Amino acid sequence: MAFVALFGIGSTNFHSAIGTPNGDFVTDISTEPTHPHRLETQLLERLEEMQSIRSLDAVAISAPGLVDAEAGHIRKFDTPEGDLIEHIDLRTPIESRFDLPVYLENDCTASALGEWYFGRREDHDSLIHLTFGTGIGGGVVDRGHPLRGESAQAGEFGLMSVAPESDLSSTGVTGAWEAFCSGRGIPRYVAHRFEADDELGENKSDFTRTVAEEEVTAPAVFEAAQAGDRFAQACLAQISRYNAAGIGALCNAFNPGLVTLGGGVALNNESWVLEGIERHLEEFCFVERPTLTLSPLGEDIGLYGALGTYRDRTGNQSAVEIPKSVSSTLD
Known part of the structure; x- marks a missing residue:
């Protein structure tokens, strides 16, 4: 041994x-x-x-x-x-x-x-793991073989553009997925949306006043949404669509049987993240939908x-x- x-x-x-x-x-x-x-x-x-x-x-x-x-x-x-x-x-x-x-x-x-060796793979031949942490990254294993790319830089999924019309970016990529949906991107997106939202009017809340006065964190956004704040909920609803668009694109490219999610953003906000993706995935996924779950690891x-x-x-x-x-x- x-x-x-x-x-x-x-x-x-x-x-x-x-x-x-x-x-x-x-x-x-x-x-x-x-x-x-x-x-x-x-x-x-x-x-x-x-x-x-x-x-x-x-x-x-x-x-x-x-x-x-x-x-x-x-x-x-x-x-x-x-x-x-x-x-x-x-x-x-x-x-x-x-x-x-x-x-x-x-x-x-x-x-x-x-995930391939120790996770919930069961009889699937191809899987994708996605990490929602400070940024967004991932990996693909197909029939036991990891996809590394020409210079071993494959898996920079967070730099896929899910909103090319936006002026938010990450490492120079306009509309990058992680600019909206990662631990670092969520607060930036919320602040950006707050500045551009002309419909808040008198509906401002304690949360939106916090956004206006100081830098919020990703956990604070989820907490406000859970407490019923409509602005935080609207932001997370759009983030869910971006997540579904990113995962749908990966599914169409790699046709995985299993997609697992990890990282603090996903693991600490299971219902928001998983249910949000499931709600919109049909809009973006052409191939047979994979099993979508949090990583058991x-x-x-x-x-x-x-x-x-x-x-x-x-x-x-x-x-x-x-x-x-x-x-x-x-x-």
Whole structure:
């Protein structure tokens, strides 16, 4: 039995655990803030601790940004503060210090692999995983093969344009999906709509006054809508159509049997997100509609993605039973 050091690195949080290829974690999951400017050191320090617990056979890493999987480098890492860190070499220091093979993958592609091996795939041959977090990203796995693209940059689904007539954008893409529907985009869209909405008149609420006076957050928008605020509800209704348009386009392009959703925006607002997409998906989807569900892997999907990456790279393509730690969440 192999023991793999797993790292699910996010822009904000840094998750780690030791796992086995069948999907079991043999240690508790450790979570700490991500330190992008000292990421190599953070990894080495945590690996030192993990090696003291159990002898390791490999290291598997799921990381955000543009990843050179073959070289074991993160080519570009975008921090929450907007800093762009270029060329973080993870493989060389790990191999030099621990003499362990290193398997690195972009977090969205890795998450799709995690879904393939350890999620709710059942008998589906093709799946898409979408992450609604600070931005929107995703991955496609078809018959066990992840789609990486010419330069391993496939899966930037958040940069698909769902509203080309809008002047909102993300990383230079006009009308980008994530400019409206991501954790960072939702507040921007709400503020933009508030400024342009001439029909608010005397119907302004505590929420709209907050929008006018300070920067709101995505959770605040969902909370206001849940409390009955009509402006917040109208914004989320349009966001639902944008989500359905994005997912419909992906379905028409890839014909998945399963689409799973993850990331804080989706996981924390299940009814709003899923019901909104289901309400409008028929307008945009030509192919047979896939099963649409939240990922059963939850916030641990980065670690399962790292483990899926290990399985993909080491040539073990067979499906496995859903681990007990995951199956318990499906009951």
